[in-house]
Amino acid sequence: MTLSSSIEHLQPIRLMRNASTYNEMLRRKFSVPRKIVNPAIRGLKHVLNPSEKAVRTRLARSIAKADENLDALRDDGFVLYQPGDLPNFQEALAQHRAEIDDRIQQAEKEAAQSSAKKSMLHTIIANNGFFDFPGIMSFAVSRPVVELATHYFGRVPLLTACSLWWSPPNDSLQQSQLFHCDGEDTQQLKFFFNINEVTPECGPFTLLPAGVSDRVRAAGKIVAGKVEDEKIKALGAWDDQIVLTGPTGAGACVDTCRCLHYGSRGNDKPRVVLMMRFNDHLAPNVDIPNWHLRAGEMKDELDDLQKLVLGIRAG
Numbered sequence: 024m025t026l027s028s029s030i031e032h033l034q035p036i037r038l039m040r041n042a043s044t045y046n047e048m049l050r051r052k053f054s055v056p057r058k059i060v061n062p063a064i065r066g067l068k069h070v071l072n073p074s075e076k077a078v079r080t081r082l083a084r085s086i087a088k089a090d091e092n093l094d095a096l097r098d099d100g101f102v103l104y105q106p107g108d109l110p111n112f113q114e115a116l117a118q119h120r121a122e123i124d125d126r127i128q129q130a131e132k133e134a135a136q137s138s139a140k141k142s143m144l145h146t147i148i149a150n151n152g153f154f155d156f157p158g159i160m161s162f163a164v165s166r167p168v169v170e171l172a173t174h175y176f177g178r179v180p181l182l183t184a185c186s187l188w189w190s191p192p193n194d195s196l197q198q199s200q201l202f203h204c205d206g207e208d209t210q211q212l213k214f215f216f217n218i219n220e221v222t223p224e225c226g227p228f229t230l231l232p233a234g235v236s237d238r239v240r241a242a243g244k245i246v247a248g249k250v251e252d253e254k255i256k257a258l259g260a261w262d263d264q265i266v267l268t269g270p271t272g273a274g275a276c277v278d279t280c281r282c283l284h285y286g287s288r289g290n291d292k293p294r295v296v297l298m299m300r301f302n303d304h305l306a307p308n309v310d311i312p313n314w315h316l317r318a319g320e321m322k323d324e325l326d327d328l329q330k331l332v333l334g335i336r337a338g
């Protein structure tokens with residue numbers, strides 16, 4: 024018997040898993056405006072699985088709100104973590120350090136040999152690939168992380184991405200290196216944790232608090248798309264930037280749909296961070312990974328909340 028055939032595949036919840044394909048098609052091919060597409064997909068998702076919202080809301084209400092970061096996250100759209108604030112991360116990193124370093128070296132070697140156009144942000148481990156790093160996978164669904172996300176959304180969200188990001192030295196200024204808000208929904212959470220120390224030379228993730236971002240977006244009539252630095256300066260928001268530098272293990276939780284942000288900008292040194300993204304199950308422009316294909320490998324440690332976060336039927 025092969026390893027994969029001996030692993031139990033857990034039962035996935037019926038969810039529209041590739042909404043971004045439909046979203047992009049409607050907007051780009053048929054020119055349907057975002058303000059019509061997003062509510063339509065959100066509504067369709069609800070119609071396809073009407074009980075899901077109530078299940079997720081009920082479970083969220085049964086969990087005590089113990090995290091002192093919740094109010095700050097709601098008000099400012101971000102919270103910062105010092106190394107050790109979430110000890111499971113340090114433990115997971117220690118467990119997998121050698122193999123993660125190997126993957127980083129491999130990515131560096133491949134990029135050096137490749138003739139393809141240089142990218143400023145590479146995903147070197149993605150989604151189900153993290154089941155080969157069980158400590159990290161357990162951290163991604165650990166209680167402090169998913170409880171904060173659950174209370175933020177008011178119902179149990181989905182883990183929609185887990186990525187090890189490597190940003191090599193670069194001198195470009197394009198795409199996510201420019202100020203922008205993400206377009207998956209009106210709110211989403213991304214957690215970032217430094218795998219190696221991040222200094223200003225590493226192209227740190229940089230954000231404007233939600234209140235400042237609201238002001239800039241309103242003044243500049245910005246719905247989506249990139250915002251030039253000049254506009255941020257002209258609107259008096261340049262000095263409000265929060266720069267995610269810090270030692271290994273430092274991190275942040277950021278609503279990247281509410282907070283204008285950029286990263287990997289003009290690095291002199293490489294940056295490696297773990298990124299975990301959480302979305303509402305009705306998010307109109309997000310794809311949902313098939314976690315159920317490998318979650319059987321950790322089924323004994325998953326409770327009902329964590330199963331819902333992975334889009335797996337509880338019980």
Ligand SMILES: O=C(O)CCC(=O)C(=O)O
Nearest residue numbers: 144199228279285286287
């Ligand atoms: O950290 C970066 O390189 C940018 C990331 C970003 O723009 C995002 O996560 O939306």
